[in-house]
Amino acid sequence: MQRLTSPDALEKLRAELAGKRQAIKKTVFVCCGPGCLANGSRKIADAIGLQMEKQKVDASVGYRRCTTGCHGFCEQGPLVIVQPGDIFYCKVKPSDAATIVERTVKGDELVERLLYLDPGTKQRCKAFTEIPFYAKQTRVALARIGTLDPTDLGNAIASGGYASLAKALFTMKPDQVIDLVDRSGLRGKGGGGFLTGRKWRSCVKAPGDRRYVICNGDEGDPGAFMDRATMEGDPHCVIEGMIIGAYAVGSHEGYVYVREEYPLAVEYMQLGVDEARKAGLLGDNILGSDFSFDIKISRGGGAFVCGESSALMRSVEGKVGEPRAKYIHSVERGLWDQPTVLNNVETWATVPVIVQKGVDWFRSMGTKGSPGTKAFSLSGQVRNTGLIEVPMGVTLREVIFGIGGGLFKRRTFKAVQTGGPSGGCLPEDKLDLAVDFDELTRAGSMMGSGGMIVMDDRACMVDVARYFTAFLVDESCGKCVPCREGTKQLLALLTDITHGNATEDHLARIEALAATIMQASLCALGKSAPNPVLSTLKQFRQEYLSHIEKKRCPAGVCKPLTRFVIDEETCTGCGLCLKACPVDAIRGEKKKPHTIEPSKCITCAACREVCPVDAVEVAS
Amino acid sequence: MSTLVKIKIDEKEYEVPRGRYLLAICQENGIPIPTLCHHESVEPWGGCRLCVVEFRKKRWDSWWTELATACLYPAEDGLCVWTRSEKVMKARRTILDLLLARCPGSEVITKIAAEHGVYQTSFAKREGEDNCILCGLCTRVCDRVGARAIATALRGALKEVSTPFGEPPPDCLGCLSCAHVCPTHTIGHTEADGKRTVWGRTFELVRCSGCGAASVTREQVEYAVRTKNLSPEYFVKCDACKRRESAATFAGLLFDERKGGEGPVGPTGSGPSHE
Numbered sequence: 001m002q003r004l005t006s007p008d009a010l011e012k013l014r015a016e017l018a019g020k021r022q023a024i025k026k027t028v029f030v031c032c033g034p035g036c037l038a039n040g041s042r043k044i045a046d047a048i049g050l051q052m053e054k055q056k057v058d059a060s061v062g063y064r065r066c067t068t069g070c071h072g073f074c075e076q077g078p079l080v081i082v083q084p085g086d087i088f089y090c091k092v093k094p095s096d097a098a099t100i101v102e103r104t105v106k107g108d109e110l111v112e113r114l115l116y117l118d119p120g121t122k123q124r125c126k127a128f129t130e131i132p133f134y135a136k137q138t139r140v141a142l143a144r145i146g147t148l149d150p151t152d153l154g155n156a157i158a159s160g161g162y163a164s165l166a167k168a169l170f171t172m173k174p175d176q177v178i179d180l181v182d183r184s185g186l187r188g189k190g191g192g193g194f195l196t197g198r199k200w201r202s203c204v205k206a207p208g209d210r211r212y213v214i215c216n217g218d219e220g221d222p223g224a225f226m227d228r229a230t231m232e233g234d235p236h237c238v239i240e241g242m243i244i245g246a247y248a249v250g251s252h253e254g255y256v257y258v259r260e261e262y263p264l265a266v267e268y269m270q271l272g273v274d275e276a277r278k279a280g281l282l283g284d285n286i287l288g289s290d291f292s293f294d295i296k297i298s299r300g301g302g303a304f305v306c307g308e309s310s311a312l313m314r315s316v317e318g319k320v321g322e323p324r325a326k327y328i329h330s331v332e333r334g335l336w337d338q339p340t341v342l343n344n345v346e347t348w349a350t351v352p353v354i355v356q357k358g359v360d361w362f363r364s365m366g367t368k369g370s371p372g373t374k375a376f377s378l379s380g381q382v383r384n385t386g387l388i389e390v391p392m393g394v395t396l397r398e399v400i401f402g403i404g405g406g407l408f409k410r411r412t413f414k415a416v417q418t419g420g421p422s423g424g425c426l427p428e429d430k431l432d433l434a435v436d437f438d439e440l441t442r443a444g445s446m447m448g449s450g451g452m453i454v455m456d457d458r459a460c461m462v463d464v465a466r467y468f469t470a471f472l473v474d475e476s477c478g479k480c481v482p483c484r485e486g487t488k489q490l491l492a493l494l495t496d497i498t499h500g501n502a503t504e505d506h507l508a509r510i511e512a513l514a515a516t517i518m519q520a521s522l523c524a525l526g527k528s529a530p531n532p533v534l535s536t537l538k539q540f541r542q543e544y545l546s547h548i549e550k551k552r553c554p555a556g557v558c559k560p561l562t563r564f565v566i567d568e569e570t571c572t573g574c575g576l577c578l579k580a581c582p583v584d585a586i587r588g589e590k591k592k593p594h595t596i597e598p599s600k601c602i603t604c605a606a607c608r609e610v611c612p613v614d615a616v617e618v619a620s
Numbered sequence: 621m622s623t624l625v626k627i628k629i630d631e632k633e634y635e636v637p638r639g640r641y642l643l644a645i646c647q648e649n650g651i652p653i654p655t656l657c658h659h660e661s662v663e664p665w666g667g668c669r670l671c672v673v674e675f676r677k678k679r680w681d682s683w684w685t686e687l688a689t690a691c692l693y694p695a696e697d698g699l700c701v702w703t704r705s706e707k708v709m710k711a712r713r714t715i716l717d718l719l720l721a722r723c724p725g726s727e728v729i730t731k732i733a734a735e736h737g738v739y740q741t742s743f744a745k746r747e748g749e750d751n752c753i754l755c756g757l758c759t760r761v762c763d764r765v766g767a768r769a770i771a772t773a774l775r776g777a778l779k780e781v782s783t784p785f786g787e788p789p790p791d792c793l794g795c796l797s798c799a800h801v802c803p804t805h806t807i808g809h810t811e812a813d814g815k816r817t818v819w820g821r822t823f824e825l826v827r828c829s830g831c832g833a834a835s836v837t838r839e840q841v842e843y844a845v846r847t848k849n850l851s852p853e854y855f856v857k858c859d860a861c862k863r864r865e866s867a868a869t870f871a872g873l874l875f876d877e878r879k880g881g882e883g884p885v886g887p888t889g890s891g892p893s894h895e
């Protein structure tokens with residue numbers, strides 16, 4: 001790529017690349033996001049490439065194959081999209097390549113069996129715009145992911161990449177950029193929801209020799225992959241956002257902190273930075289202006305706590321990733337004690353879009369207090385798991401039942417966990433809650449970085465609290481006593497409950513300990529560590545009491561407190577459970593009610609899993 | 621730094637330099653604050669959380685109170701602090717309860733806990749191990765000395781102070797600074813037959829050419845010579861002998877003066893060169 005030395009040169013290149021793209025007859029996009037890759041999409045991409053060559057519909061005659069980042073609908077992966085026409089093929093196998101190329105690329109037919117079957121309407125969707133999972137989303141930060149090759153800067157430029165940077169550098173003063181972001185009401189997507197414009201302004205006001213900008217790509221929440229998908233799917237939108245931010249606050253050096261467990265994200269971000277530098281979009285005199293800025297990639301060891309701002313900065317400095325007291329904010333004294341702006345991947349990715357489309361457009365989405373959109377990774381017991389982006393203010397119901405397609409057959413909704421490991425669980429009566437930073441906090445959970453785990457009636461909320469607490473015990477940096485020792489003891493108390501060893505005063509002890517952990521811990525990990533326990537205790541106290549007083553786990557998860565029985569009336573005698581039982585504890589003749597031998601049963605729940613009529617129940 | 625600000629501690633007004641840490645202010649004014657991870661030779665750290673105090677201040681537009689560690693909280697104008705409020709004492713008691721569960725055998729913790737009305741732990745006890753409370757003083761002092769021989773390893777409940785790969789630490793000087801600052805006296809060390817053992821490593825001690833007492837390790841001497849530009853001669857005599865010698869020199873000097881002798885010898889601190 002040539003070095004771009006003026007905004008005009010960038011625009012000229014964009015027009016040229018976009019023109020070339022117009023000439024392309026068809027493009028086959030193969031999703032190579034984390035989910036699809038794991039399901040072998042690389043092989044599909046290869047097979048499609050091979051077939052295109054074989055069937056003579058390759059680049060030389062105006063056809064293109066493009067491997068992209070995550071399309072979001074991982075549940076249905078591997079995904080292949082053919083444009084124009086928004087044709088969406090799911091659960092594709094390498095052996096489908098020949099058919100797809102022959103019928104859809106060369107010809108103009110659809111391969112019916114690969115189209116998505118809408119379980120609601122029982123119809124196959126011809127275009128992905130018809131699929132409820134996509135139709136109900138609004139993509140801003142994730143907008144370009146899936147439509148371009150993340151390893152090709154030209155792709156990003158053709159799609160309008162770096163145009164916002166040119167606009168900011170040549171038509172706006174730094175302060176005007178801050179003002180714009182401020183007025184947009186953009187709030188940080190890393191968890192705290194701090195106003196981005198306010199943060200930038202504090203940084204500018206703080207005295208210092210140098211200023212830094214950092215992108216937080218630690219993404220330590222188990223199951224969350226919004227930031228990963230962004231870095232792997234559209235690294236240039238993150239880089240562009242960072243350059244704009246750096247220009248606004250007067251920084252010349254930036255870091256992208258990525259966990260080493262994301263090798264592809266590390267690779268693509270590095271590649272993106274190198275390419276951008278070669279094109280004159282990073283380094284000295286960006287686009288021929290007198291602004292200079294460069295980015296380094298900093299790899300983290302993947303500790304959850306390293307996502308916390310002060311720990312992250314210590315880690316970038318090459319020290320142990322332990323948090324520091326924040327009586328002085330890191331905007332004022334951050335990396336190497338200099339004023340530093342730290343923003344999340346998604347926050348940075350949103351910045352160029354705001355610069356491009358303006359405040360009014362941005363504020364037209366979302367709620368008054370939380371304008372814009374938010375990406376979530378939807379997981380757990382919903383039909384459509386994957387990566388989504390929705391306007392703030394949509395209801396949980398809309399997300400879980402609209403986009404997520406609801407729960408599986410015969411299962412009912414019990415709770416949704418939001419906010420990552422230190423978030424909280426919300427029960428059914430909160431389903432109509434409008435999802436934004438303030439509403440979630442008010443309801444006793446939090447936004448966090450956007451994890452959303454759906455749980456059905458077979459989830460035990462005490463066990464859920466225990467699971468997240470155990471995660472935090474391991475992930476506490478161990479520096480301060482309340483967090484290190486306190487969470488350990490909290491886990492011990494919860495384990496007592498799930499093992500049936502709890503006494504009446506356990507709940508009071510948990511609450512007292514939780515209060516001290518929250519008040520006295522050093523960093524936000526400790527301060528929020530009791531959330532999983534406190535929120536489940538608030539919403540599902542009866543379930544705790546049942547464990548303690550009746551020594552019964554109503555969900556049938558805590559083994560010492562569970563005894564399974566087969567309901568005579570419901571059982572059809574199909575015999576599936578009998579086959580599934582690993583210890584031969586089930587007896588019964590065909591077509592007659594079966595029974596479980598309690599002395600043999602190990603409460604593995606295999607019978608319950610396979611029973612087609614839900615006849616296996618937890619004994620009262 | 622030198623601007624004075626008015627703050628209130630336990631309803632009493634004080635005028636203190638802006639930015640001075642509350643713990644220092646309390647200590648200077650005889651207000652007792654328990655601490656376990658603080659030492660004047662290293663930067664404040666905020667790990668033990670025993671020094672929490674309750675403070676009230678205005679942020680944005682509303683007043684709020686919160687707990688903060690005195691060791692790290694800088695004084696600012698109008699700050700109101702309570703060092704023994706109910707919230708403070710409750711937090712300290714829980715922290716001591718937790719520490720007692722971690723180190724049921726520690727006399728130091730048992731004593732401080734008892735002073736706060738915690739006579740036994742209400743939590744599950746950690747089983748028969750050392751009395752390390754992970755206050756980080758040993759590793760921070762070691763860093764300060766410049767040896768960096770020990771560090772904390774792992775995180776969360778598995779965190780521990782350790783030597784590289786759990787082996788006798790190659791960079792250790794055997795100076796025992798770590799053992800001296802350890803609030804629970806849990807860093808084991810022995811000294812016998814002119815040898816000192818700490819962290820599983822044995823050091824040879826350098827004998828004083830005056831009295832024959834052994835007090836510093838060869839590694840310490842070498843390190844000081846290398847990094848502080850001191851003459852190796854400096855360590856040949858122990859402090860007591862050096863003091864004795866300079867006293868004698870001084871006495872001799874006075875004696876000589878009366879007889880109209882020569883001028884003073886070097887300052888006592890640097891020690892007379894031997895031979």
Ligand SMILES: Cc1cc2nc3c(=O)[nH]c(=O)nc-3n(C[C@H](O)[C@H](O)[C@H](O)COP(=O)(O)O)c2cc1C
Pocket residue numbers: 187188189190191192193194196216217218219220221304305306307308309310342343344345347348449523524525
């Ligand atoms: C324990 C802990 C873990 C965190 N992990 C992350 C993370 O993985 N990614 C992230 O962007 N922010 C994380 N945060 C929030 C950051 O500290 C910080 O607030 C955020 O990166 C600021 O960016 P934003 O203003 O764009 O949200 C974490 C905070 C805590 C306390």
Ligand code: FES
Pocket residue numbers: 654655656657658665666667668669670671672689690691692
């Ligand atoms: S002395 Fe302040 S936290 Fe230990």
